[in-house]
Ligand code: SF4
């Protein structure tokens with residue numbers, strides 16, 4: 539059966555304009571009154587990577603979340619917002635990211651993810667157990683509120699990747715470490731989480747998005763769309779096409795489709811809503827990183843060549859670094875250490891997960907792509 543994806547224009551975060559666009563997303567995909575009934579406990583799961591102003595395009599814009607919450611509240615739902623930001627606690631992140639007024643107005647409760655529930659998987663899956671936030675399972679419905687951003691490891695972060703926030707705190711780093719440099723392994727982690735949580739409806743804030751080296755320090759860019767679907771993989775793959783990236787570059791879409799978790803091929807999706815002009819975008823900036831799957835030992839000459847000349851790597855800008863230690867404390871393989879008052883990356887240990895780049899609040903970590911890597915990237919696009 540085909541999946542329905544709705545994409546609508548929405549030029550700005552003006553409340554009236556957003557309300558109309560988001561109402562259209564719902565009505566294109568489902569009857570919200572069939573999904574939500576009076577008194578149901580609903581979890582809203584936005585992208586709250588870190589405390590950030592909405593105009594930085596790092597978090598799901600509070601105006602977008604407010605309109606969704608308003609529509610659900612009109613149906614009599616009891617609303618909560620939950621996440622496990624990698625840095626800082628949920629309440630501070632919500633306050634600093636501009637969520638407090640909407641939560642007060644619509645009586646939305648904050649739900650920090652703190653208790654773990656172990657999910658077991660069958661022998662056919664790569665990872666046999668994953669600990670997720672127990673709190674997620676206490677709700678009748680989950681509404682996934684993703685932000686469209688580039689992502690140095692996964693190319694784009696959208697609806698499926700947004701659910702990684704249900705892994706609690708430092709467990710996120712452990713998963714990066716277990717998946718290592720193999721992007722497909724990390725895609726499997728994300729898909730096993732998606733398979734478990736299965737949000738009832740996923741929406742994407744694609745109005746002010748992030749391009750370049752996201753998801754933390756890329757460039758904000760106006761795209762002016764919002765999207766939604768009950769099938770998060772169909773939504774992610776449709777958005778990938780709209781920004782002009784090859785579907786192959788978003789490994790969760792490719793592997794998710796192979797595993798039968800959703801539709802990603804164009805012929806298996808009905809894209810409804812506005813007839814978009816000017817899409818796919820021709821100039822949406824990709825992250826410098828390249829997805830690579832390789833399993834060679836450190837001393838293998840092919841691997842050494844790739845490490846030195848192909849693979850993108852984080853690079854610390856000492857001028858901008860304020861020695862806060864966040865990158866060092868969150869680097870999964872402990873590849874960063876302080877030497878003579880400077881943060882130094884050990885290349886042999888680095889698994890190119892870009893957690894350091896994602897978490898640095900000073901924009902002090904850039905992505906360096908060797909010359910051969912640049913050439914290969916330009917040929918492959
Ligand atoms: S997180 Fe950024 S500012 Fe903090 S030590 Fe690392 S590079 Fe420096």
Ligand code: SF4
Pocket residue numbers: 852868869870871872873874883887888889890891892893894895
């Ligand atoms: S240095 Fe950065 S990219 Fe390398 S492993 Fe550590 S956190 Fe990941």
